[in-house]
Amino acid sequence: MNEPKKRSWKRKxxxxxxxxxxxxxxxxxxxxxxxxxxxxLLSGANRGAYWPVHPSSVIVHAERIKLGKKSRPGYSxxxxxxxxxxxxxxxYVGVAPGVTIISANHNPENQSEHLPAPPIKFGSRCxxxxxxxxxxxxxxxxEVIVAAGAVVTxxxxxxxxxxxxxxxxxxxxxxRPTENAEPQKDAPQLA
Numbered sequence: 001m002n003e004p005k006k007r008s009w010k011r012k013x014x015x016x017x018x019x020x021x022x023x024x025x026x027x028x029x030x031x032x033x034x035x036x037x038x039x040x041l042l043s044g045a046n047r048g049a050y051w052p053v054h055p056s057s058v059i060v061h062a063e064r065i066k067l068g069k070k071s072r073p074g075y076s077x078x079x080x081x082x083x084x085x086x087x088x089x090x091x092y093v094g095v096a097p098g099v100t101i102i103s104a105n106h107n108p109e110n111q112s113e114h115l116p117a118p119p120i121k122f123g124s125r126c127x128x129x130x131x132x133x134x135x136x137x138x139x140x141x142x143e144v145i146v147a148a149g150a151v152v153t154x155x156x157x158x159x160x161x162x163x164x165x166x167x168x169x170x171x172x173x174x175x176r177p178t179e180n181a182e183p184q185k186d187a188p189q190l191a
Contacts, residue, residue: 066086103136
């Protein structure tokens with residue numbers, strides 16, 4: 001994977017301020033957002049993340065994470081997110097407490113190296129339940145729900161619920177109604 005460009009100090013300050021204002025839109029006061037980001041910056045914990053990360057969560061190679069609109073991995077407590085091969089989050093992806101996302105395995109013959117793999121990709125509006133584990137190369141379609149404690153070892157299509165160890169499709173979600181759809185003739189009409 002290509003090495004990311006280094007950000008200038010001006011860009012880092014701008015990103016920090018933007019993330020504070022961004023958190024303000026997520027039911028957090030500006031004062032809380034500035035305090036949280038300041039702690040993150042001063043303590044050195046998860047310093048590479050340009051979004052607020054819970055003090056008990058760990059983000060490795062945050063510069064290789066692409067975030068969609070209102071996605072905040074590591075915002076919940078106890079998350080471990082390792083992005084050596086990259087991770088792409090779609091819009092509105094929810095990550096519950098204790099989730100582990102690992103994008104690279106160690107080389108079995110040389111444990112100081114990591115094996116290359118495609119980046120992990122989450123579609124829009126995915127929800128990752130508490131203490132779920134996502135392994136390298138996984139792609140989840142849009143609106144996938146990963147049950148608590150599931151271990152996801154392979155990719156899944158859109159609009160499914162996956163559960164178990166290893167994860168399997170537990171249920172398909174009903175398709176969303178379209179805006180132009182006409183009501184069914186047999187359906188009861190509300191007055």
